Amino acid sequence: MNLTFTVLFMNDAQMAGSGAVGFCDPETQTISLVGSQSNDSMQDTFLHEVFHAIVHVMDLKENETEENYVRRLATGLCTVWNNNPAAFRWWSESY
Numbered sequence: 001m002n003l004t005f006t007v008l009f010m011n012d013a014q015m016a017g018s019g020a021v022g023f024c025d026p027e028t029q030t031i032s033l034v035g036s037q038s039n040d041s042m043q044d045t046f047l048h049e050v051f052h053a054i055v056h057v058m059d060l061k062e063n064e065t066e067e068n069y070v071r072r073l074a075t076g077l078c079t080v081w082n083n084n085p086a087a088f089r090w091w092s093e094s095y
Contacts, residue, residue, distance in 0.1 A: 026052075031053065
């Protein structure tokens with residue numbers, strides 16, 4: 001899991017038509033977030049998109065046992081958290 005994802009803050013118009021407030025593009029290693037969200041929504045959306053990135057990078061499959069899926073997801077989240085302390089400091093302090 002030695003990939004770098006860039007987080008972009010988008011305005012509503014840039015995400016128009018999608019109905020989404022966040023998007024993870026594993027091909028470009030980009031997470032896009034609508035910047036006008038409430039604090040709670042921004043935290044939730046950021047974590048949601050990080051999970052999408054982990055699922056892609058770790059090649060998690062829906063048919064895995066729940067225990068294996070959750071174990072691998074936890075490993076991915078710990079890796080992201082440990083390698084990106086500034087992102088999670090922003091997540092916890094700014095919002």
